[in-house]
Amino acid sequence: MKGIMTPRHVALWIAFAAIMLLLPQVVSNGTLRIIIFANFLAIFAMSWDFLSGKTGYVSFGHPFLIGIGAYTTAILSYRFHMPIEYSIPIAVLTTIAGGTFFFLPALRIKGTYFALVTLAFMELIYQLTQVIRPDLTGGTRGISGVKTLLVGAVPNYYFSFLLMLGIALVLWVLARTRLGTALDAIAMNEEAVSGSGLSTTKLKLFAFMVSAAVAGIGGAFYVHYLGSIAPRALFDIDFVFTIIVSALIGGASTIVGPMLGAFFMTFLLEYLRPLLPGSERYLIYGLVALVLYVYQPKGIYAIIADLRDGMRSKNANNSKNSGKVGDGKAA
Amino acid sequence: MAKLLEVENVFKRFGGIVATNDLSFDVEEGESLALIGPNGAGKTTIFSLIMGEIRQNSGSIKLQGREISRMPTHQRIQSGISRTYQVPRPFADMDVAGNIRVGMMPDSLWQMLLRGPDPKAELDVALSVGFKQEDLERTPSTLSMGDLRKLELARTLATKPEVMLLDEVFAGLTLAEIAQISELLAKKRKEGMTFVIVSHDLRSLEPLVDRAVAMNFGRQIAEGTFQEVMGDEEVRAAYLGQ
Ligand SMILES: Nc1ncnc2c1ncn2[C@@H]1O[C@H](COP(=O)(O)OP(=O)(O)OP(=O)(O)O)[C@@H](O)[C@H]1O
Ligand SMILES: [Mg+2]
Numbered sequence: 001m002k003g004i005m006t007p008r009h010v011a012l013w014i015a016f017a018a019i020m021l022l023l024p025q026v027v028s029n030g031t032l033r034i035i036i037f038a039n040f041l042a043i044f045a046m047s048w049d050f051l052s053g054k055t056g057y058v059s060f061g062h063p064f065l066i067g068i069g070a071y072t073t074a075i076l077s078y079r080f081h082m083p084i085e086y087s088i089p090i091a092v093l094t095t096i097a098g099g100t101f102f103f104l105p106a107l108r109i110k111g112t113y114f115a116l117v118t119l120a121f122m123e124l125i126y127q128l129t130q131v132i133r134p135d136l137t138g139g140t141r142g143i144s145g146v147k148t149l150l151v152g153a154v155p156n157y158y159f160s161f162l163l164m165l166g167i168a169l170v171l172w173v174l175a176r177t178r179l180g181t182a183l184d185a186i187a188m189n190e191e192a193v194s195g196s197g198l199s200t201t202k203l204k205l206f207a208f209m210v211s212a213a214v215a216g217i218g219g220a221f222y223v224h225y226l227g228s229i230a231p232r233a234l235f236d237i238d239f240v241f242t243i244i245v246s247a248l249i250g251g252a253s254t255i256v257g258p259m260l261g262a263f264f265m266t267f268l269l270e271y272l273r274p275l276l277p278g279s280e281r282y283l284i285y286g287l288v289a290l291v292l293y294v295y296q297p298k299g300i301y302a303i304i305a306d307l308r309d310g311m312r313s314k315n316a317n318n319s320k321n322s323g324k325v326g327d328g329k330a331a
Numbered sequence: 332m333a334k335l336l337e338v339e340n341v342f343k344r345f346g347g348i349v350a351t352n353d354l355s356f357d358v359e360e361g362e363s364l365a366l367i368g369p370n371g372a373g374k375t376t377i378f379s380l381i382m383g384e385i386r387q388n389s390g391s392i393k394l395q396g397r398e399i400s401r402m403p404t405h406q407r408i409q410s411g412i413s414r415t416y417q418v419p420r421p422f423a424d425m426d427v428a429g430n431i432r433v434g435m436m437p438d439s440l441w442q443m444l445l446r447g448p449d450p451k452a453e454l455d456v457a458l459s460v461g462f463k464q465e466d467l468e469r470t471p472s473t474l475s476m477g478d479l480r481k482l483e484l485a486r487t488l489a490t491k492p493e494v495m496l497l498d499e500v501f502a503g504l505t506l507a508e509i510a511q512i513s514e515l516l517a518k519k520r521k522e523g524m525t526f527v528i529v530s531h532d533l534r535s536l537e538p539l540v541d542r543a544v545a546m547n548f549g550r551q552i553a554e555g556t557f558q559e560v561m562g563d564e565e566v567r568a569a570y571l572g573q
Contacts (some may be wrong), residue, residue, distance in 0.1 A: 184425070
């Protein structure tokens with residue numbers, strides 16, 4: 001574990017947490033509500049990143065996992081009056097079980113086909129919520145009146161931020177172990193990982209389960225924040241894009257990048273709302289993502305790392321291999 | 332001496348092509364075997380079959396007397412076989428040290444999580460194939476063909492193999508690089524490593540091997556000392572015919 005977290009890392013994390021925890025003193029409740037959404041989006045983007053950013057198995061169906069978490073706890077607590085101390089852990093376990101389902105196609109297929117299968121999973125669960133036991137799932141209308149955990153913007157802000165921070169720290173540490181390196185290697189050349197004597201099945205299963213657990217936690221707490229579930233908005237391709245674009249513009253496989261990307265995307269989306277009330281908004285941020293992507297394919301994370309390196313050494317020759325900066329050792 | 336690797340009557344078809352046709356050969360412990368043959372003879376195919384990257388249609392492959400045909404690749408590596416690729420395929424976004432690190436990892440999630448990398452051991456492997464300390468942080472895109480071949484060897488050595496299958500170790504190298512890699516292989520051989528070496532560079536290959544097997548169209552066409560095999564009519568015809 002040595003070398004994973006240097007004193008500088010500790011200082012950066014503490015500074016980040018301190019700023020975020022002081023925020024309610026200076027910003028309005030409206031802004032806090034936006035950041036609450038950003039915190040949840042960050043959780044989803046990091047979940048996606050631990051699976052897709054790391055191993056290269058691109059999920060287009062992450063709402064499948066998020067939805068299992070959200071529906072399980074919503075149904076158990078709302079329909080069966082189960083206390084949420086039980087319904088949430090059960091929801092997370094159920095999502096992990098759903099994650100192993102998600103994992104099965106990854107044994108045989110890769111790339112675009114895998115992405116399509118995961119998209120199909122999302123579509124499937126969307127249809128299922130309509131057909132199977134609509135008395136439980138609420139069918140098209142979903143469920144409203146789900147118990148909320150906390151009342152008010154400030155408590156919800158603190159809670160969602162601490163949840164997000166905890167998840168970010170755990171994933172960030174995991175990503176920096178040798179296991180994280182091995183997952184990165186899978187994205188680069190899976191055959192050579194087997195050729196190094198490692199079971200890629202075991203590694204991928206681990207990535208899927210961790211990703212599912214995080215998606216489940218995020219989904220479950222999100223539904224207890226909103227107090228309702230709307231299948232249309234949840235199992236939606238725009239939602240998928242929001243997650244993926246957050247992760248990509250933040251910097252895939254860096255965990256911290258997708259977290260920053262989620263904040264960036266949330267505010268972008270928010271400021272575009274008055275200008276573009278419809279879903280054209282998503283076009284714009286597709287464009288922003290594209291521009292960012294062309295400028296620095298490794299995302300915001302690499303841009304920050306570049307700036308830092310530039311400031312640190314004046315004679316830095318970051319002209320040619322800027323790609324090196326984002327390879328996990330930076331920051 | 333004990334047989335380390337045995338290939339028996341192995342058939343592999345790709346559609347209409349028979350890539351290995353009733354192929355048999357074996358390698359003794361500590362022996363170095365040359366595997367030669369013209370383009371398309373099936374040399375790379377037999378390596379992929381031995382590693383379990385593809386599966387034969389029939390025939391058996393044994394390591395230390397144990398049938399391994401059903402084992403997945405990573406278990407074969409753990410049992411002591413390892414290969415390099417004709418076209419080097421490093422982990423492109425990782426530096427030299429990172430590439431070696433993956434090769435050295437134990438196949439245990441717990442150990443990967445709880446124990447960090449061992450930079451000293453990574454350096455030792457890198458130095459042993461002729462890298463310098465400052466090469467550790469270089470990424471594959473900045474390496475010459477010679478360095479890429481060294482990296483292949485390093486990644487392979489990092490898995491602590493007992494037998495190494497080397498596919499075209501000298502292709503694309505300068506004379507100086509060939510000399511460097513030859514020296515490295517000679518040293519490993521002296522230390523008792525078992526080799527199967529594929530190369531079109533017969534002159535560089537000869538001093539590194541005890542014995543040779545020649546193949547053409549997936550079949551073995553000659554076997555014996557390097558001299559005997561090179562003197563064989565069919566081998567000459569196969570090489571001239573290409
Ligand atoms: N995956 C594959 N699918 C179809 N045919 C293949 C495949 N791999 C190899 N072949 C064919 O099998 C035969 C043997 O190929 P192989 O690569 O083993 O030859 P080789 O002896 O390594 O040749 P070279 O000296 O050119 O590397 C060739 O005819 C080749 O075209
Ligand atoms: Mg070949």
